[in-house]
Amino acid sequence: MTWRWAGARLGGAVLTLFGVTIVVFVVLRAIPGDAITSSLGIESGTLTPAQTQALTLYYGLDKPWYVQFFAWVGQVLRGNLGVSLTSGNTVGSLIGAALPVTVELAVLAAIIGTVIGVLLGTLAGSGPGRARDGVTQGVGLLGLAVPEFVLGILMVAFLAARFDYFPDTSTFVPITTSFSANMSQMLYPALVLAVGFAANVMRTTRSEYVEVAQADFVRTARGKGLAPGRIRFAHILRNAGIPILTVTGIQFGYLLGGTVIIEQIFALPGLGRLLFTAITNHDYPIVQSSVLVVAVAFVLVNLLVDLAYRAVDPRVRQA
Amino acid sequence: MIPTHTRSRGRTIHRRVLTGAAAGVLLLAAACAPAGSSSASSSSSSSSSASSSSGAPSSGTGSSTASGGSATGSATGTPTGGGTSGGTVVVARTGDIDQLDPQKATAFQTVETLSLVYGRLVALDQDGKLVPDLASKWSTSADGKTLSFTLRSGVSWQDGDPFTAADVKASLERILDEKTAAVARSNLSSITKIDAADGTVTLTLSGPSTALLYSLASVNAAILHDKDIQANTIAKTPDGTGPFSWKSWAQGQQVVLAANPSYWAGAPKIGTVQFRVIPAESSIVSGMKAGAFQIGLLSDPTVADNAGSSDRFQLVKQPTLAYHALMLNGRRGPLQKLEVRQAIACAVDRDQVVKTAANGDGTVTGPITSPGFSYSPTEGLPCTPGDTAAAKKMLADAGYPDGFSLHTIVETGEYATAVAEGQNLQAQLKAIGVTLDLQQLTTDPYVKAWLAADFDAAVALNGGSYDPYLMYGRYFTQGGSLSGPAGLESPTLASLLVKGNTSTDDAQRQTTYRDLQQELLKESPWVWLFRSQDFYLVGSGVSFTPRADGLLSSLAAS
Numbered sequence: 063m064t065w066r067w068a069g070a071r072l073g074g075a076v077l078t079l080f081g082v083t084i085v086v087f088v089v090l091r092a093i094p095g096d097a098i099t100s101s102l103g104i105e106s107g108t109l110t111p112a113q114t115q116a117l118t119l120y121y122g123l124d125k126p127w128y129v130q131f132f133a134w135v136g137q138v139l140r141g142n143l144g145v146s147l148t149s150g151n152t153v154g155s156l157i158g159a160a161l162p163v164t165v166e167l168a169v170l171a172a173i174i175g176t177v178i179g180v181l182l183g184t185l186a187g188s189g190p191g192r193a194r195d196g197v198t199q200g201v202g203l204l205g206l207a208v209p210e211f212v213l214g215i216l217m218v219a220f221l222a223a224r225f226d227y228f229p230d231t232s233t234f235v236p237i238t239t240s241f242s243a244n245m246s247q248m249l250y251p252a253l254v255l256a257v258g259f260a261a262n263v264m265r266t267t268r269s270e271y272v273e274v275a276q277a278d279f280v281r282t283a284r285g286k287g288l289a290p291g292r293i294r295f296a297h298i299l300r301n302a303g304i305p306i307l308t309v310t311g312i313q314f315g316y317l318l319g320g321t322v323i324i325e326q327i328f329a330l331p332g333l334g335r336l337l338f339t340a341i342t343n344h345d346y347p348i349v350q351s352s353v354l355v356v357a358v359a360f361v362l363v364n365l366l367v368d369l370a371y372r373a374v375d376p377r378v379r380q381a
Numbered sequence: 382m383i384p385t386h387t388r389s390r391g392r393t394i395h396r397r398v399l400t401g402a403a404a405g406v407l408l409l410a411a412a413c414a415p416a417g418s419s420s421a422s423s424s425s426s427s428s429s430s431a432s433s434s435s436g437a438p439s440s441g442t443g444s445s446t447a448s449g450g451s452a453t454g455s456a457t458g459t460p461t462g463g464g465t466s467g468g469t470v471v472v473a474r475t476g477d478i479d480q481l482d483p484q485k486a487t488a489f490q491t492v493e494t495l496s497l498v499y500g501r502l503v504a505l506d507q508d509g510k511l512v513p514d515l516a517s518k519w520s521t522s523a524d525g526k527t528l529s530f531t532l533r534s535g536v537s538w539q540d541g542d543p544f545t546a547a548d549v550k551a552s553l554e555r556i557l558d559e560k561t562a563a564v565a566r567s568n569l570s571s572i573t574k575i576d577a578a579d580g581t582v583t584l585t586l587s588g589p590s591t592a593l594l595y596s597l598a599s600v601n602a603a604i605l606h607d608k609d610i611q612a613n614t615i616a617k618t619p620d621g622t623g624p625f626s627w628k629s630w631a632q633g634q635q636v637v638l639a640a641n642p643s644y645w646a647g648a649p650k651i652g653t654v655q656f657r658v659i660p661a662e663s664s665i666v667s668g669m670k671a672g673a674f675q676i677g678l679l680s681d682p683t684v685a686d687n688a689g690s691s692d693r694f695q696l697v698k699q700p701t702l703a704y705h706a707l708m709l710n711g712r713r714g715p716l717q718k719l720e721v722r723q724a725i726a727c728a729v730d731r732d733q734v735v736k737t738a739a740n741g742d743g744t745v746t747g748p749i750t751s752p753g754f755s756y757s758p759t760e761g762l763p764c765t766p767g768d769t770a771a772a773k774k775m776l777a778d779a780g781y782p783d784g785f786s787l788h789t790i791v792e793t794g795e796y797a798t799a800v801a802e803g804q805n806l807q808a809q810l811k812a813i814g815v816t817l818d819l820q821q822l823t824t825d826p827y828v829k830a831w832l833a834a835d836f837d838a839a840v841a842l843n844g845g846s847y848d849p850y851l852m853y854g855r856y857f858t859q860g861g862s863l864s865g866p867a868g869l870e871s872p873t874l875a876s877l878l879v880k881g882n883t884s885t886d887d888a889q890r891q892t893t894y895r896d897l898q899q900e901l902l903k904e905s906p907w908v909w910l911f912r913s914q915d916f917y918l919v920g921s922g923v924s925f926t927p928r929a930d931g932l933l934s935s936l937a938a939s
Contacts, residue, residue: 099825102487107832108567108855108862112559120562148479149632150616156632215663222667230673232471232635232657326660331634335660339633343479344825 071368075361082357083138083350087131090349097121097147097344121147134350144347146340153351156336161355163234163332166244167324168317170252175259176310182260183267183306184294190272198264205261210320213254214327221250231329251328255320259313266309270302277301303374311367315360467640467652470923470936473665473674477633477658482616483603484556484563489931492600494636494656496932499603499621502530502549502582503594507928509753509847511594515544515604515622516582521885525589530582536645538606539620539627546577551607553584567862568596568851589883591890595848624649624937633658647939654936669694669918676925676933677918681797682740685916697917699927700744702751702845705734705798707789707806707908710837711869716787719904720779723763726905727775728813729806730767731758735911738801743911748853748901750845750912752929754894758909761902769812776813784814787837791819792827796842798913803840834865842913847930849894850882853901869906 098117099106109117118124125133137144143153186198221227229250235243274280275298283293322334333352340348479488483495504514513519516530536544553575556563571593574585586593596602606620614620619627624646625638636656640649657674659665665677666688677694679685690696707729715721735743747758764771776784791803800821807817817838822830831839846852856867857874864870877900881893902909919925926935 093825096825099828102564103824104828104832104863104866105487105564106828107866109562110559110566113562113566116560117562150480151632160633215661218661218664218667219670222671226671228664228668228671228673232655233631234634327664329634329657329659329661329664331631335633339477 071365075365078361079354079357083135083354084131086350086353087127087134090346091127093341093344096123097346098123099344134347138351138354143351146348147345148343153347156348157333157352157355159234160331160333160336160352162236163330164318164321164325164334165359166237166248167252167255167321167330167332168314170248171255171259171317171320172310172314174252174256175313176263178256179260179263180267180299180306183264184271184299186264187268187271187275188294195268199268202261202264205257205264208257210254210258211323211327213257214251214324217250217254218327229328231331234331247328247330251324251330255317255324258320259317262309262313263306267299267302267306270305271298274298274301300374304371307367307370307374311363314363318356318359467650469653469655470651470675471655471657471673472676472678472933473657473659473668474678475658475660475662475665475680478630478636478656480616481619481630483600483619484552484561484565484605484615486600487564490656493931493933494638495603495619495621496600496623496934497625497638497654497937498619498623498627499600499605500536500623501600501602501604502597504934505595505598505847505930507926509751509929511598514598515549519594521589525883525885526586528584528586528593530584532580532582533645534580536622537643538622539641540606542606542608544604544622545607546580546582548607549582549604550575550577551610552603552605555605555610556602563601565596565599565601567855568599569593569602589885590850591885592848592850592854592882595846595851624939625654628653644937644939646937649937649939651936651938666918669920672920674918675920675923679916679918682742682914682916683797685918686740686742688918692921694918694920697919697927698742698914699917699931700750700912700914700929701931702847702912702929703842704746704748704750704845704912705739705743705802705840705842705910707910708836708839708841708866709787709868709905709907710834710839711906712834713837713868715779715781715785716837716868718779720775721781722905723903724772724775724779724813725810725815726762726902726908727764727766728769728772728815729809729908729910731910733767733809734802734805737805738798739911739913742914742916744914746909746912747898748907748909749849749894749898750852750929751847751849753847754849754891754898756895756898759902761899762905763903769809773813776815781814784816786816786818789817789819789838789840790827790830790836791821791840792842793821793823795824795827796913799840799842802910806840831866832863834868839866845912845929849897850878853897854878854882857901857906867906869904871900871904871906873900874904 098114098121102109106114134144141154143157145152146156182198182202186195189195218228221229229247231247235247237244280293280297283297288297321332322338324330325332325334326338333356336348337352339345340352474490476488476490478491478494480486480491481495483491483499486492486495500515502514502516503519504512506512513533515533515536517533519528519530521528530549532544532546532549538544553569553572555561556565556569557572559566571586571588571590572584573587576583576585604622605615609615609618609620621627622645624641624644626641628637628639630636635658638654638656640652642648659668659674662679662681662684665674665679666684668674669677669688670691670693672693679688685696685698688696707725709716709722709725711717711722731745735741735745745758747756747760749756759766764775776782789803789807792799803817803819807819810817830836831841853874855861855863857864857869857871858878859875861867874897877893877897881890881897884890884893915927915931917925917927924935924938925933928934
């Protein structure tokens with residue numbers, strides 16, 4: 063890996079993040095309304111001027127937006143993500159509690175989705191046009207078509223009706239504390255999230271598989287008398303790997319979005335929930351900093367995918 | 382409670398999106414459920430997360446149904462429900478509390494929760510009657526300008542300190558201080574002097590006001606610990622005198638309260654109340670079916686009616702004090718004419734609005750929604766509501782045979798029925814030639830337009846109160862804080878309100894407020910439609926009685 067390459071990537075990432083912070087900051091303030099109106103409703107109309115002024119000061123809305131922006135960025139660079147306008151808790155502690163939930167959910171869903179997707183894609187791609195191809199593709203299409211919230215609500219309703227079970231999310235249990243307790247909270251939402259993920263991975267795997275399977279070196283391998291399993295995994299899949307990785311990376315970004323809805327349905331205290339509530343409350347510090355964290359995560363994932371290319375494909379390493 | 386506009390419990394937008402679209406899905410899933418498969422009693426509480434895992438069907442494969450529901454409860458060994466002392470009641474609701482200062486609380490969940498933690502001088506019972514709380518008795522002087530409270534003795538704060546008259550004085554002064562930005566300030570502004578002596582508090586008023594006592598019963602007039610006010614810890618660590626003590630708050634997840642063993646009226650039978658945040662109402666229903674919650678709070682009629690009742694829980698519907706209305710701006714255009722407003726009020730069939738917009742879950746109402754002041758919902762109107770022929774004739778007589786259009790604002794996202802109400806009213810008023818141009822606004826712009834009276838008509842859900850003056854004084858008295866959006870000034874209305882509020886004789890107040898109701902209907906500044914309903918899924922074995930103001934006071938029964 064060249065240092066120049068790494069430097070360029072890093073510089074790009076920093077620029078992207080700076081852009082994101084500005085956009086979020088401005089868009090957030092373009093949403094009509096403010097923290098005072100959203101917390102007080104029509105009572106905001108009954109405030110005396112002195113009360114309004116006290117609240118404006120309290121919410122820090124008295125300064126122009128660019129002053130607020132640089133004050134915030136300065137604080138963030140010093141590691142201070144701000145304080146929630148509504149609850150008074152530090153944003154750092156709120157995100158610190160919520161982030162592991164969302165990350166685990168997304169990673170779990172990505173792992174389940176990738177495994178299922180690659181297996182099904184291989185199954186379909188190894189027999190194009192046959193019955194198993196049709197069935198797998200049909201299932202994949204269904205997985206893409208059914209929205210996550212419908213699947214999520216169905217899952218919750220099914221668990222309750224069939225097993226008298228509702229995931230207890232009153233206190234989030236980290237995976238390091240208890241694997242089984244953690245899985246009881248996370249497995250079902252992750253499964254729901256994994257469906258759409260798997261469908262996408264499956265479709266890409268299938269088409270790549272079909273394409274690579276027709277390449278000359280595969281015929282040669284077959285001619286050499288290699289075992290079909292070895293051809294399938296060591297030759298075809300290895301070479302179909304890069305597009306699959308790309309899809310996985312992109313899909314992972316979407317997963318972060320999907321967690322917002324799934325966290326609502328399964329009542330998981332993740333970043334999506336935090337963000338959603340904060341937007342409705344006009345709790346600017348939480349929204350700004352959470353979006354920043356998500357953006358950092360997104361950029362990091364992309365960076366990792368780039369690095370993974372190099373591991374998978376020697377040609378990229380030399381480029 | 383202070384009328385706080387539209388702080389309905391399902392105040393988040395997603396709830397409607399999720400549950401509305403999926404109501405059918407849920408119904409389908411519910412239909413597939415094996416009927417009566419739940420052999421377990423409703424004894425499952427989830428107070429320990431570690432124990433919950435034991436009840437999970439492992440990866441959903443081949444688990445038997447028999448053990449599912451009882452797993453968590455039996456693991457903790459705590460029987461739940463109002464019938465057993467020391468049990469845990471898990472209350473599931475869509476939103477979390479937003480802060481910890483009761484004097485600033487407006488969000489419904491915050492009011493609901495802190496009401497169980499903080500005492501007030503007086504309280505309101507189920508029917509809206511004033512009853513003693515921290516004041517064991519009170520008296521009003523003959524001229525109505527002095528209000529004396531005898532404080533209960535032997536009451537202590539959660540931190541163990543004794544409750545004193547100084548606490549009351551400091552609490553009320555905190556509300557009156559503009560810098561606090563307390564919600565109840567304008568309702569208590571008639572207090573000019575607060576004297577605290579040993580065991581008594583005397584308020585000197587600028588004029589007599591019966592509404593003041595009702596205001597003092599609100600959690601926004603919560604009595605705080607003087608020491609906490611000095612130390613500025615009110616918004617950080619709740620410390621009350623109420624039936625429940627504060628235990629913990631995990632933001633976005635749960636609030637835990639524990640029975641206050643030294644509560645003056647006796648420790649509540651329920652040992653622990655756990656408020657869980659379950660954003661999707663359909664998930665609340667599922668959790669009730671699984672026995673994970675003992676009480677589920679719903680606001681979407683579709684979800685509630687689909688949930689119905691089962692052997693695990695019962696659906697209880699409770700009409701609220703809040704009311705739905707089409708507010709008319711009588712300072713603009715044709716609406717300035719009394720006959721025009723009356724024609725609109727006459728053209729609307731209230732029952733039809735309830736049926737089409739609210740799934741039939743509403744009670745047709747007049748202006749006053751308090752159970753203590755119950756009058757005919759339409760007496761005072763010069764016609765039978767829904768009589769479009771008569772309404773059309775009134776409009777023609779007023780000089781508008783061809784009708785006119787009204788710029789009508791509708792709030793989206795705050796409550797489920799708003800848009801449907803607007804559309805139904807639009808269809809009904811078309812019959813008399815009045816066109817409603819509906820403008821849908823999200824909460825913040827709606828509130829801003831509403832406060833600025835920037836509308837011809839507004840589809841509104843307004844908060845109610847047990848006291849008629851608290852409901853309408855701010856709209857229809859001289860210089861009332863919401864006289865702008867009220868859209869009409871009427872000396873008759875103002876004087877009736879003042880008369881009702883200054884009279885101490887109950888019978889006289891009844892007559893006055895009945896006159897007020899009829900005068901409001903006659904003047905038709907707004908078209909009053911219906912009281913919405915709150916929906917409670919109450920687990921079997923839990924004794925719980927809902928209230929019109931939505932408070933959960935019955936959890937405190939000892």
